[in-house]
Amino acid sequence: MFVAAVAGVQGALVSIVSELAAANHGVLLFDHYLSVVRAESDLPVSRRPRPVRPLRRGIELPDVWFRYDDEHPWVLRGVDLFIPCGHSVALVGRNGCGKSTLVKLLCRFYDPTRGSIRWDGADLRDVPVADLRIHPTIAGLPRGYDTLLTRVFLGASDGADATAGVVLSGGQWQRVALARGLLRRQPDLMILDEPSAGLDAEAEHEVHSRLREHRRGRTSLLISHRLSAGRDADAIAVLAGGELVEQGTHGELMAGGSEYARLFTLQASGYERPMAGRP
Ligand SMILES: Nc1ncnc2c1ncn2[C@@H]1O[C@H](COP(=O)(O)OP(=O)(O)O)[C@@H](O)[C@H]1O
Ligand SMILES: [Mg+2]
Missing domain, CATH: 3.40.50.300 (P-loop containing nucleotide triphosphate hydrolases)
Structure with a gap:
């Protein structure tokens, strides 16, 4: 019983560690996601924007x-x-x-x-x-x-x-x-x-x-x-x-x-x- 209990605790510890690693990875990726979503326009935004109209000339x-x-x-x-x-x-x-x-x-x-x-x-x-x-x-x-x-x-x-x-x-x-x-x-x-x-x-x-x-x-x-x-x-x-x-x-x-x-x-x-x- 003792040996089985040690093995069980060990298994649980291993899975906790791997879950933590996966969570860390997820957080890192989320960071990338945020930086993409929050990226500012790389083109200057006009202070007096004009709508595009159908081309005439x-x-x-x-x-x-x-x-x-x-x-x-x-x-x-x-x-x-x-x-x-x-x-x-x-x-x-x-x-x-x-x-x-x-x-x-x-x-x-x-x-x-x-x-x-x-x-x-x-x-x-x-x-x-x-x-x-x-x-x-x-x-x-x-x-x-x-x-x-x-x-x-x-x-x-x-x-x-x-x-x-x-x-x-x-x-x-x-x-x-x-x-x-x-x-x-x-x-x-x-x-x-x-x-x-x-x-x-x-x-x-x-x-x-x-x-x-x-x-x-x-x-x-x-x-x-x-x-x-x-x-x-x-x-x-x-x-x-x-x-x-x-x-x-x-x-x-x-x-x-x-x-x-x-x-x-x-x-x-x-x-x-x-x-x-x-x-
Ligand atoms: N994103 C870029 N950054 C730096 N140089 C680029 C980039 N895109 C194209 N160039 C360079 O601009 C020149 C013109 O490329 P391009 O307009 O794609 O030619 P093509 O007439 O074959 O369509 C090439 O010398 C190319 O190396
Ligand atoms: Mg080309």
């Missing part, structure tokens, strides 16, 4: 300079771009030239280091960040904020419930994201940053022909490594070394012996060139 980027911080080099150096309301603009340029950075500024993930972005003349800095982001879209999902687009976080009790979470491949994710974009009735501005990068050849073709239809008469900015996708845009802007180096329609740029023409011809030749030694 267009979006101006007059002399926009941007770098991620003082130690980093300039990514955008005095970009002058106007996206007129109802026009599609294609933005092209080499990897790392700052196309996605420009998109991040348009979505106000960052503010320009110098210059400003003007939505019908109103500085984006004066627009409350919450107005630019996501809430109604998420609230509209079948389970609202509870819809999981992953199964990583499911508990044991959710096991058999297929609606509790779904796993999407990279390409499927992209199509869901696109579908969400296309479902909006009156999008003021549609930004498509490499919308087909992860898609197979057929899906890519389908997506670009759909987008061509959808972009007609709507304000949009398309970024694509597939230059043919932006061919019929109302304007094509070429970014290089942080500056806008060329701007015009496909026809104008192709006629002028531009960098765009060089890249376009280079890409097209890859599809036309016969393979050596094959009929």
Whole structure:
């Protein structure tokens, strides 16, 4: 009996210690949670906020300079771009030239280091960040904020419930994201940053022909490594070394012996060139 009692007390002590360790872990995680929930906005909040109104005239980027911080080099150096309301603009340029950075500024993930972005003349800095982001879209999902687009976080009790979470491949994710974009009735501005990068050849073709239809008469900015996708845009802007180096329609740029023409011809030749030694 004595030996059994000692063993019992020992077992109880072990479980108390492990419970304490687990509780400690929980408290540490809760701390992370609190720091995320209580984090202040990293963007300055305007003292005179203005609501975003439906786009009428267009979006101006007059002399926009941007770098991620003082130690980093300039990514955008005095970009002058106007996206007129109802026009599609294609933005092209080499990897790392700052196309996605420009998109991040348009979505106000960052503010320009110098210059400003003007939505019908109103500085984006004066627009409350919450107005630019996501809430109604998420609230509209079948389970609202509870819809999981992953199964990583499911508990044991959710096991058999297929609606509790779904796993999407990279390409499927992209199509869901696109579908969400296309479902909006009156999008003021549609930004498509490499919308087909992860898609197979057929899906890519389908997506670009759909987008061509959808972009007609709507304000949009398309970024694509597939230059043919932006061919019929109302304007094509070429970014290089942080500056806008060329701007015009496909026809104008192709006629002028531009960098765009060089890249376009280079890409097209890859599809036309016969393979050596094959009929
Ligand atoms: N979060 C970041 N912090 C620091 N530098 C970044 C960050 N994101 C992108 N960059 C740098 O900014 C430059 C432009 O990147 P990006 O806009 O993504 O190019 P792309 O034209 O290929 O979309 C690159 O040199 C990249 O290394
Ligand atoms: Mg990019």
